[in-house]
Each structure stands twice: as C-alpha cells, then as structure tokens.
Amino acid sequence: MTSPSLDALRHAVPSDIEREPHDYAIDGVLPRVAFRPGDRREVADLLHAADQHGLVVVPQGARTSLELGRPLGQYDVALSLLGLDRIVEYVPEDLTITVEAGLTLRHLQEELAARGQYLPVDPPPHDRVTVGGLLATARAGAWRGYLPAARDLVLGATAALPDGTLPKSGGRVVKNVSGYDLHRLHAGALGALGVIVEASFKLAPLPPATRLLALRARDERSAARLARDLWDSHLAARSVALLAPAAASHSGLHREPYVLLELAGVEAAVERSVEEARALAGRAGAQVEATEGEPWRRLRALAGESGATVLRMGVPATSLPELVGAAARAGCLAWGYPAAGSVIAHAEAGLDPAAVRALREQAQRHGGFLQVEAASTELRRQVDPFEHGDAEALRALKQQFDPRGTLNRGRWMEGV
Ligand SMILES: Cc1cc2nc3c(=O)[nH]c(=O)nc-3n(C[C@H](O)[C@H](O)[C@H](O)COP(=O)(O)OP(=O)(O)OC[C@H]3O[C@@H](n4cnc5c(N)ncnc54)[C@H](O)[C@@H]3O)c2cc1C
Known part of the structure; x- marks a missing residue:
C-alpha cells in the first residue's frame, strides 16, 4: 500500500525492516504497514514520522494480549519490538x-x-x-x-x-x-x-525448594475459610488460590472446591510449611493431594486461551469467595487469589454483555472492580473493558506524552 504519509514513514527508516502487514492483524483488522526495527533509534524515528502524518501506531511484542482494551478505531502501523531482543x-x-x-x-x-x-x-x-x-x-x-x-x-x-x-x-x-x-x-x-x-x-x-499442594475441601465455605487461614499464616508461600469445582475439574482435579498452595523457599522452611499446611487442612477436614504443578499450569494456560472471555475482578479478600461463587454460577470457570484480592472468570464460549455487567455491579457493590482481560471485539464494544477511576487524569497524561494520539489511540477510552 502506498500514500504520501506511508512513503514518508518508509523514508524515515531502512527498507529492510518493513514486514508483511498480514502477519499483524488485530481484531481482524490489518495495519496499512508493518515494521520490525532493529534498534531504538529506528523505533523513535518511525514513531516520530507516524506522529507527523497522523498515523496510529500499535507497538507489539509476542501479540498475546492485543485483545486487552477497547477495539481500536484506527490501526495504520504495526510496530514489532521483537528485533530489540538483547x-x-x-x-x-x-x-x-x-x-x-x-x-x-x-x-x-x-x-x-x-x-x-x-x-x-x-x-x-x-x-x-x-x-x-x-x-x-x-x-x-x-x-x-x-x-x-x-x-x-x-x-x-x-x-x-x-x-x-x-x-x-x-x-x-x-x-x-x-x-x-x-x-x-x-x-x-x-x-x-x-x-x-x-x-x-x-x-x-531462585528458591532452592518449591512444593505444590492441592487441598480438597468438604464444601465451598470450608475451602474459603482454609484459603484465608493459609493466607493469614506465616508459610513460605508464593501463592494461594481458591478454586470453584468446575475450575478444579478443568485443572485435572476432582470436581470439588479446592485450595491450591504453592510453597517456595529454603528446604527447611518449605518442609515446615508443608507440615503446617497439612495441620490447617486437617482441622478444616480437607484432604491433601500432592501435585506436580499440572493444575497450576492448566489454570495459567486458561487465563490466556484465545477466543475465550476472561474477566478479572479486584475485590477485598473477604468478598473473594462470594465473587468466585457468582462467576461460577454465571457459567464460568472461576478461581481467586486471596493475597491479590483478584478473581478470574473464564468462559470458553464467551459471555453475554448482561452477564458481564451483572458481575461488574456485584464487584462494585463489594468495593471492587471488573476488568475484561480478553473477549471478542463485539463484547469489548458493548462493555467497556475498563472502569476509569480518573478519566481526566488519564486524558491529561495522554496529552502530555502523546498529544496527537499516535500510540494505541482509543485502547483505554475514546481518544486515549
Ligand atoms: C487473558 C490473559 C490473562 C493474562 N494474565 C496474566 C497474569 O495473570 N499474570 C501475568 O504475569 N501475565 C498474564 N498474562 C500475560 C501478560 O499479560 C503478558 O505479559 C502480555 O501478554 C504481554 O506480552 P506480549 O509480548 O504478548 O505483548 P503484546 O500482546 O504484543 O502487547 C500487549 C500490550 O502491550 C503493548 N506493548 C507491547 N510491547 C510494548 C512495548 N515495548 N512498549 C509499549 N507497549 C507495548 C501493546 O501495544 C499492547 O497494548 C495474561 C495474558 C492474557 C491474554
């Protein structure tokens, strides 16, 4: 494709960094041109030329999260950073x-x-x-x-x-x-x-020792309690996750409420933590199952599965079990991290906008928020992926750094 503005862009950088646009579609839209610079000066020159000619640039790395945010209204230049890998x-x-x-x-x-x-x-x-x-x-x-x-x-x-x-x-x-x-x-x-x-x-x-435990709880209430107790205790933990039954089943566990515990540290601390976790689980009537990490791997892979709707809610830890339950009832695979106060909801076949709004309202009632992490273009048009606490501050920052809206224009909100 040629035009005076694209030609100006091409003149700003060496010709061998231009790439085929068809490898850089976002939300089904192809850029007009694509570049893969080899150094920072080329990145800056490209940006500057694009800025001078009113072109919208989308910087991108491995392209795994380009569905995060609102669909772009304009996409002229794909700017791959993969050439800067030193x-x-x-x-x-x-x-x-x-x-x-x-x-x-x-x-x-x-x-x-x-x-x-x-x-x-x-x-x-x-x-x-x-x-x-x-x-x-x-x-x-x-x-x-x-x-x-x-x-x-x-x-x-x-x-x-x-x-x-x-x-x-x-x-x-x-x-x-x-x-x-x-x-x-x-x-x-x-x-x-x-x-x-x-x-x-x-x-x-790197921690010298790591251990992963899957704790199968009697019911959702005792799973929530156990997750809190593990979080409150002084274990050599790196993460605690509360899983609703369907998420547990998807992770290769029984279809029951679970708590996953990841321990990391020096061997003695990890061993002591395993014993303490067993004692806490015993008091809660939960069964301890050792795992090799497969449940974690499957959960993480789920969070990045393409084509699915993935939501993240940030809520106080006390509200986390309720939101995990709400997301599960909405038909999602749902799990939460008490230490982060975040709940992840994954719907392979997507969710309708009303369901997303209902979960957002519920998170807000608990003093939290909901962010759409990944979803179809259509859903991200109908439901704002973000909640903008201070829209004016965001606009002011954009004005300061990128007054013409050259970078990822509209990904955050109209014009930003
Ligand atoms: C649904 C989902 C959930 C995830 N959850 C987690 C999680 O819980 N924890 C976790 O650690 N990771 C998580 N990730 C992965 C994490 O977000 C990645 O680190 C991310 O995908 C960025 O990698 P990328 O190179 O693919 O970026 P891309 O997908 O290429 O770009 C992502 C965004 O960053 C911008 N960008 C890329 N490179 C640059 C740059 N050099 N300068 C400025 N802007 C740039 C792009 O314009 C775009 O807006 C998740 C990913 C997905 C899809």
Whole structure:
C-alpha cells in the first residue's frame, strides 16, 4: 500500500525492516504497514514520522494480549519490538539486569536460571511474551501479594515518544534510582504513553525448594475459610488460590472446591510449611493431594486461551469467595487469589454483555472492580473493558506524552 504519509514513514527508516502487514492483524483488522526495527533509534524515528502524518501506531511484542482494551478505531502501523531482543547489561552480584523490550521472558529466565536467579514475575499463560509486553500490561497473577508487582521490580526504563525522543527514567542499579518514576508510569499503560525500548529490573535468587499442594475441601465455605487461614499464616508461600469445582475439574482435579498452595523457599522452611499446611487442612477436614504443578499450569494456560472471555475482578479478600461463587454460577470457570484480592472468570464460549455487567455491579457493590482481560471485539464494544477511576487524569497524561494520539489511540477510552 502506498500514500504520501506511508512513503514518508518508509523514508524515515531502512527498507529492510518493513514486514508483511498480514502477519499483524488485530481484531481482524490489518495495519496499512508493518515494521520490525532493529534498534531504538529506528523505533523513535518511525514513531516520530507516524506522529507527523497522523498515523496510529500499535507497538507489539509476542501479540498475546492485543485483545486487552477497547477495539481500536484506527490501526495504520504495526510496530514489532521483537528485533530489540538483547541483554544490555547483567550484573549477577547486584541482582540487576537491563534488557531490550523485545526479549522474551523465556529467554530472560533461561539466562538468569544459569546463575541461580530469576525475574520474580508471575509465570504468564505463554512464556513467549516479551519484557515490553509484560511491563505494558503489568498483569498480576497467582504470586501477587507475595512477590512485588512488575512495576515494583523496574528500576528504570527508556521509552520512545512520538516526538522522536528517547527519555530515560530511573537507573540500571538499585542505588541510582532518582527523579520521577516515569518508568513506573509505562508499567500498565498498554503502550499508550510511549514505546518501551529498554528496561532494568531487580532480580531474586531462585528458591532452592518449591512444593505444590492441592487441598480438597468438604464444601465451598470450608475451602474459603482454609484459603484465608493459609493466607493469614506465616508459610513460605508464593501463592494461594481458591478454586470453584468446575475450575478444579478443568485443572485435572476432582470436581470439588479446592485450595491450591504453592510453597517456595529454603528446604527447611518449605518442609515446615508443608507440615503446617497439612495441620490447617486437617482441622478444616480437607484432604491433601500432592501435585506436580499440572493444575497450576492448566489454570495459567486458561487465563490466556484465545477466543475465550476472561474477566478479572479486584475485590477485598473477604468478598473473594462470594465473587468466585457468582462467576461460577454465571457459567464460568472461576478461581481467586486471596493475597491479590483478584478473581478470574473464564468462559470458553464467551459471555453475554448482561452477564458481564451483572458481575461488574456485584464487584462494585463489594468495593471492587471488573476488568475484561480478553473477549471478542463485539463484547469489548458493548462493555467497556475498563472502569476509569480518573478519566481526566488519564486524558491529561495522554496529552502530555502523546498529544496527537499516535500510540494505541482509543485502547483505554475514546481518544486515549
Ligand atoms: C487473558 C490473559 C490473562 C493474562 N494474565 C496474566 C497474569 O495473570 N499474570 C501475568 O504475569 N501475565 C498474564 N498474562 C500475560 C501478560 O499479560 C503478558 O505479559 C502480555 O501478554 C504481554 O506480552 P506480549 O509480548 O504478548 O505483548 P503484546 O500482546 O504484543 O502487547 C500487549 C500490550 O502491550 C503493548 N506493548 C507491547 N510491547 C510494548 C512495548 N515495548 N512498549 C509499549 N507497549 C507495548 C501493546 O501495544 C499492547 O497494548 C495474561 C495474558 C492474557 C491474554
């Protein structure tokens, strides 16, 4: 496809970074052009040229979460970050690393594991996700509440802005962090405020021992109580999840209410925690089943299954069992993480808008919120995927970073 604006874009960067648009459809819509730059300067030059010509750019990594947010009204340029996949600086003795945004999480974790370290972010449904996508979505899963959120692990970042600049914020090492935390602003911004090209992270040592227990409860009430007790106790836990029966069955367990417990730490602490968890389970009349992690793997895979409707509700931990129950009654596979106060509802065949609104109202009555994590284009047109606490603040930020709406325009809300 050619036009004066696309030609200007092509002139701004080397021709060998252009790609076929048909590999970059989003919600069934093809971009007019696609590029895969090899360095940050090319990213910034592309953005700047697009900005000058009123073109809308969608930065993308592994393309696993492009259904998060509202369907875009305009999609001109696909900007793949997969060409920026280098490890820039790794200092194992400081537990810090700086990487380019297109590096996959799998590659990163493999490099770190060789030195007995890891980036302690929840394992996402797909391990091909990129570091940039991970930061831009800033999703939390089972480990939230036990380990820092992605935005708290970022020491600094460099982002390309539509004016062609590449501002840096924060630093590469823990002690250098100063000034405004702009890098934290990009975490969770869905690529609407800038294109992350590089990020520095705090790392953690790999826990020497891990153990997974599946606790089969007598009924939903005692499962909820057990999940709370496990969360309240001082176990070497990395996650606790409360599963409604259908979600348990889908995870390869019996069709009963379950609590999944993941322990991680030094061997002695994990062993002691196993004993304490057994004692708590015994008092609750629950049966302890050892697992090799298959239930977790299946749950995580569910969260990222394409074509399904996936909802996330954030509610106080005390309301979590009720919302897990409500989502299950609405026909979803449902589970919740008490430490994060989040409930995930998965409907393979989709949900109708009224059911989503009803769950949202219920979450709101409990002082919480509902976010649509993935759904058909149609559903995301009918139900706003997000609840905007402070729409004016969001608009003001967009105005500051991307006044012409070049980046992911409309993904958050009209024009933003
Ligand atoms: C339904 C669902 C549930 C999930 N739940 C969890 C969970 O609980 N815990 C968890 O850890 N992970 C979860 N994930 C995965 C997590 O969101 C991924 O890290 C994410 O998919 C990003 O990877 P990606 O490279 O595929 O990004 P993409 O899908 O390519 O992009 C996702 C978004 O980020 C933007 N983006 C991508 N790269 C950049 C960049 N360099 N700069 C600026 N913006 C960028 C895109 O424009 C888009 O808005 C879930 C994924 C799905 C689909």
